[in-house]
Amino acid sequence: MIYNITNFIYASQSLFFKVAIQLITLIWIVSILKPVTAQTNEDNWNTNLKIIVGTKQLNKDNWGFVAGQMVYGIEADFRFNKWPVNILTGFTLSRDEKIKLGLKNVGQTNEFNIGVRKEWGKSIKLHLSGGCSVINAHVEGLAGNNSGTGVGVMADSGFYIPIQNHFSIGYLYRYSFVQSDIADISAKLGGGVSVLSVGYHW
Secondary structure (H helix, E strand, O other), rough: OOOOHHHHHHHHOOOOHHHHHHHHHHHHHHHHHHHHHHHHOOOHEEEEEEOOOOOOOOEEEHHHHEEEEEEEEEEEEEOOOOOEEEEEEEEEEEEEEEOOOOEEEEEEEEEEEEEEEEOOOOOEEEEEEEEEEEEEEEEEOOOOOEEEEEEEEEEEEEEEEOOOEEEEEEEEEEEEEEEEEEOOOEEEEEOOOEEEEEEEHH
């Protein structure tokens, strides 16, 4: 099912969402401005900004009809050439809505990740990442409206292909291990995310 992206984002305007976006924006500004000491050599810094779109698969025992969700997100990573790894941060929103037996079922997650990423290669950039994941989840159904927030870890693997000087396309699979109580039931908020990416790098 195709959702209106604008309505989807407006539906997720929680405090969690706003704080995550502010943190990502701050990191982007820092990576773009760069330290004064590096201004004489622009090649000292590598920065990637990406939009990601795909699917998220959650635990069916906890999420039922809405375990498979569409996911949209943004992520950024940057590295000074002397650093062994990139600093990575990103935010994704996932949501699904189904009507079963006349009852509206809604599942939604807002996920903020921060960690490190290691890259290899030139014409095709392979990468592995790991770090911390914070997920806020909301479910609506037979048990009413319930929410929960948990903290855990995430790991991902993928690749991207640089196009000309500044653009890229790629693929990423990420899994987050996060658990929290929703309606007094221990639920798995994390899951597998499979996405395509379109990026800008310099």
